[in-house]
Amino acid sequence: MKPALDETHDPITRSWVESANLGDSDFPIQNLPFGVFRRRDASSHADSETKVGIAIGDSILDVAGLRSEGLLADASVVAAADACVFYSPNQHSPNPDSPSSISLNALMALGAGSRRALRRRLHAILRNGASPSDRKAVSRHLLPQAETEMLLPAVVGDYTDFYASIFHATNVGKLFRPDNPLLPNYKYIPIGYHGRASSLVVSATPVHRPSGQTRDANADPVPDPRFGPTKALDYELEVGFFVSTGNRLGESIPIAQAEEHIFGICLVNDWSARDIQAWEYQPLGPFLAKSFSTSLSPWVVTMEALAPFRIAAFTRAEGDPAPLPYLFDAGNREHGGLNLALEVSLQSARMRETGMAPEILSRSNFRDLYWTMAQMLTHHASNGCNLRAGDLLASGTVSGPDVSGQKPARGCLLELTTRGQNPVTLPTGEQRKFLEDGDEVILRGFCETDGFRRIGLGTCCGTVLPALTI
Numbered sequence: 001m002k003p004a005l006d007e008t009h010d011p012i013t014r015s016w017v018e019s020a021n022l023g024d025s026d027f028p029i030q031n032l033p034f035g036v037f038r039r040r041d042a043s044s045h046a047d048s049e050t051k052v053g054i055a056i057g058d059s060i061l062d063v064a065g066l067r068s069e070g071l072l073a074d075a076s077v078v079a080a081a082d083a084c085v086f087y088s089p090n091q092h093s094p095n096p097d098s099p100s101s102i103s104l105n106a107l108m109a110l111g112a113g114s115r116r117a118l119r120r121r122l123h124a125i126l127r128n129g130a131s132p133s134d135r136k137a138v139s140r141h142l143l144p145q146a147e148t149e150m151l152l153p154a155v156v157g158d159y160t161d162f163y164a165s166i167f168h169a170t171n172v173g174k175l176f177r178p179d180n181p182l183l184p185n186y187k188y189i190p191i192g193y194h195g196r197a198s199s200l201v202v203s204a205t206p207v208h209r210p211s212g213q214t215r216d217a218n219a220d221p222v223p224d225p226r227f228g229p230t231k232a233l234d235y236e237l238e239v240g241f242f243v244s245t246g247n248r249l250g251e252s253i254p255i256a257q258a259e260e261h262i263f264g265i266c267l268v269n270d271w272s273a274r275d276i277q278a279w280e281y282q283p284l285g286p287f288l289a290k291s292f293s294t295s296l297s298p299w300v301v302t303m304e305a306l307a308p309f310r311i312a313a314f315t316r317a318e319g320d321p322a323p324l325p326y327l328f329d330a331g332n333r334e335h336g337g338l339n340l341a342l343e344v345s346l347q348s349a350r351m352r353e354t355g356m357a358p359e360i361l362s363r364s365n366f367r368d369l370y371w372t373m374a375q376m377l378t379h380h381a382s383n384g385c386n387l388r389a390g391d392l393l394a395s396g397t398v399s400g401p402d403v404s405g406q407k408p409a410r411g412c413l414l415e416l417t418t419r420g421q422n423p424v425t426l427p428t429g430e431q432r433k434f435l436e437d438g439d440e441v442i443l444r445g446f447c448e449t450d451g452f453r454r455i456g457l458g459t460c461c462g463t464v465l466p467a468l469t470i
């Protein structure tokens with residue numbers, strides 16, 4: 001199905017929230033992403049302090065406030081408004097330090113129709129030309145993002161990480177198998193593993209260097225492993241997508257309907273300890289090398305906001321196999337890709353102390369993934385595994401073809417430094433094979449195409465702190 005365009009995508013429309021009209025804002029009126037926030041000055045235990053909000057320019061619109069003004073009373077949006085305000089009976093908090101935090105799960109579970117209606121309504125009351133009375137009422141529920149703290153947007157019951165970039169898979173494969181980098185299953189099956197949901201953290205949460213078991217590479221053939229802080233901490237630039245309506249246990253999701261089961265996307269940093277990973281990963285895959293922390297950007301950009309930036313799926317090389325029938329759909333082939341530019345920056349402690357801006361290390365694009373979001377979701381449910389509202393599926397490291405004269409399209413340090421053989425030099429002269437304590441990693445993503453307003457995902461950042469245990 002072709003992603004539908006409507007009045008909410010009109011690039012001419014401006015908002016009466018002036019900061020949303022600035023060219024470099026990630027959150028113009030055409031975006032309207034959802035998140036969960038609280039005021040920085042809020043005390044830490046009342047139910048009412050966490051809210052569902054919409055980013056607009058440098059402000060946040062409090063959905064509960066709009067509802068209390070009667071601005072979301074139309075039959076088409078009542079259910080979605082209620083889902084943003086009331087706790088579902090079996091909900092638990094996504095945020096451990098705020099046990100009664102609201103989440104987007106109920107809104108996600110409502111499905112695409114309610115979400116689209118709410119988007120149209122929010123667009124109508126935020127656009128230039130909104131009635132003065134609406135505008136006055138809405139103004140009472142706008143607050144500066146600078147006065148808020150963002151929380152995890154959803155209770156993620158299950159988190160799955162894929163490996164959808166053939167460039168990443170090939171670059172990493174070359175490090176271990178120079179003659180045969182890509183395993184024979186790669187072009188047939190979207191490879192993934194079950195990640196850890198409990199250690200998902202929202203952007204800006206510091207990440208402690210994990211400790212674990214590693215082996216001395218020179219200690220062959222006796223492994224002689226040791227336990228201690230990782231010496232090869234890495235980031236992975238990824239994009240996550242949240243499940244909206246799920247599927248029943250035992251049922252699957254046909255690929256032609258897959259996108260109706262996706263709520264929206266965010267940035268993901270799959271922090272990875274390469275030395276722990278190298279020793280533990282065979283034969284069952286990643287475990288403690290990944291489960292210590294995974295960072296998410298706080299704003300979930302909906303599938304509707306992404307509609308103008310949908311493109312054809314990745315063009316497979318001549319001679320590559322066609323996807324098996326359950327992973328093929330003509331609409332997905334034509335519109336299943338996404339033109340989403342991504343970048344990774346790093347700021348060391350010394351750069352921060354001397355006022356140096358973060359250094360961009362790599363740039364890549366979601367369009368270069370071998371598998372589409374729909375293919376990953378359909379494959380995940382193809383054995384009857386039930387996906388649930390709020391589940392998070394991530395793309396895997398987004399790398400791409402390197403283009404001369406541009407930043408490398410290599411979404412982790414393992415690839416960028418060829419496993420530490422070619423360190424990156426920072427503007428201070430410091431070198432990095434892997435991350436050092438005090439380094440901040442910043443992921444960004446934005447969609448830009450002719451004839452439409454640029455929209456952004458915001459940032460996903462995290463600073464490395466020293467190991468807690470030795």
Ligand code: CA
Pocket residue numbers: 161162236238270396397
């Ligand atoms: Ca990953």
